[in-house]
Amino acid sequence: MIAVTHAIADRMSASNRLLCKDMLARGWKVSIPYEGIADFYIEKDNGQKLHFRSTVPPTTLYATALTSNDKFATSFVLTSQGIEQLPVGLFAAADTAGMKRFLAAHTAVTAKPLDGSHGDGITTSVDTPKRLEIAIKRIMDMGSKTSVLLQKQFESASMYDVRVLIIDGHYVAAIHRLPARVCGDGISSIEALIDRENQHPERGEAYRAKLARIDVERAHMFLGEKLQDIPAVGEYVTVTGVANYGAGGELIEITDDIPEWMQVEAILAAETLGLKVAGVDFLVDGAPSVSMQRDHQYAVIIEVNKAPSLCIHDEPTRGKARGAVSAYVDYLADI
Numbered sequence: 001m002i003a004v005t006h007a008i009a010d011r012m013s014a015s016n017r018l019l020c021k022d023m024l025a026r027g028w029k030v031s032i033p034y035e036g037i038a039d040f041y042i043e044k045d046n047g048q049k050l051h052f053r054s055t056v057p058p059t060t061l062y063a064t065a066l067t068s069n070d071k072f073a074t075s076f077v078l079t080s081q082g083i084e085q086l087p088v089g090l091f092a093a094a095d096t097a098g099m100k101r102f103l104a105a106h107t108a109v110t111a112k113p114l115d116g117s118h119g120d121g122i123t124t125s126v127d128t129p130k131r132l133e134i135a136i137k138r139i140m141d142m143g144s145k146t147s148v149l150l151q152k153q154f155e156s157a158s159m160y161d162v163r164v165l166i167i168d169g170h171y172v173a174a175i176h177r178l179p180a181r182v183c184g185d186g187i188s189s190i191e192a193l194i195d196r197e198n199q200h201p202e203r204g205e206a207y208r209a210k211l212a213r214i215d216v217e218r219a220h221m222f223l224g225e226k227l228q229d230i231p232a233v234g235e236y237v238t239v240t241g242v243a244n245y246g247a248g249g250e251l252i253e254i255t256d257d258i259p260e261w262m263q264v265e266a267i268l269a270a271e272t273l274g275l276k277v278a279g280v281d282f283l284v285d286g287a288p289s290v291s292m293q294r295d296h297q298y299a300v301i302i303e304v305n306k307a308p309s310l311c312i313h314d315e316p317t318r319g320k321a322r323g324a325v326s327a328y329v330d331y332l333a334d335i
Contacts (some may be wrong), residue, residue: 001041004030011035013207014311016054018325026329044333055328056307057277059335064274068306069115071149074273081272083265084300087152090114093140099150100129108153110241111135113142123221124241125153134221154300156285161243164258164266164280165308165324168331171263173255173313173322174288180214180240180248184231191227194219194239198248206246207309211317214248215240251312253319254288261294269304277328279308 002008009020016038023030029043038054052058056065067073072090079085089102103109108127121142123135139148161177182193197203198213206212218240220227231237240247262282270278285298313324 001031001033002035004032004040008032008035014315015207015309015325018311018314019054019329022325022329023332026333042332050332050335052332054307055277055310057328057332057335059276060306061274065306068273068275068278068304071112071114071303074304077272078269078301078304081268083269083272086154086300086302089150091148091150093136093146093148096133096136099132099136099148102150103127103129103132106152108155109150110153111139112149112151113139114147114149122242125222127153138221151302154283154302156283156298158286160282160284160287162254162258162262162282162284162288163308163312164262164282165310165313166266166270166275166278166280167324167327168276168334169267169271170327171258171267172327173253173324174258175312175316176252176254176287177243177245177312178250178252179238179243180219180250181236181238182214182231184233184235184237186233187230189228189230190223190237190239191219193231193237194227203248207311210315211250212246212248215246218242218247245309245312250318251316253313253316253322255313255322257288257290259288259290259292259294259297262288262299265299265301269301273304275304275306276331277306277308279305281305 004020006021006024009017020030027045031041033039040052042050050058072088075085075088087106091099108125111123111126113121121139123138126132126135136148163175163177165172182190182197194214194216203209203211203213222241223239243249245251266280269280280301281303282299283302310324310328314321
């Protein structure tokens, strides 16, 4: 076993780096089997020993973890508690006819692997059979050989993707995840602007740099031939359909803007799935504000994550740190 030091922690991804440094600062001993793994063996300052994996605490049951990984199962479990879900269908990879019927019934869909993470394999705004075929192939190419999840596309002129962090039944923080975008100069194509943006010194490896490089493959999937369009000076163009930091998006800290009803729904979703630590993903038809009433805003939970990133709340692109890592370690200290 390797005893984790501050130097070793600095070589970890952002959430694990912050997590280890917080635990070391408390006088805890942290060990890992080898560098690059997220399995932590902890001895707290009171002598208690714990084994857990990154932001999945030892209180997360195996069955709970599997259910939260399964987006289709999650949808039914949440619906059983009255938590509204977008229409969803699970299809065998070969059932293209069934998927095309689902697309025809809902006009536009989001295609997802059944158990993906970090937005991998997700294609949004699939509105034609051809785009559906491309989305299915993408899911198959990433290793999901058996099934495809289709979900009705969330429709809004001003959609906000919001991640709400819940720890031990308490609301901790929230982030607005802004999809990757570029700003036009009136001369360059969108494709050239993406290439230029990816050279920015703040962009680098996802979950290590302040901004991840924009995923060019996803941009091609999302924009197609529009990649050659030339935006006007100062015009912002969204270049990926997934509002995910790992695909090059931005993280806007909005903890103080989340209305109480959204906090309550996020807590209910986490508790329904049996998750003490959860990242609850909402799609909202406008900017959240503390004064916004539930019946004045359309919002749905589209996913609940058992291993939520904590660095997005403590190292956002814009905004202040919200102490997410400390809240997580506080929870570990109490169990």
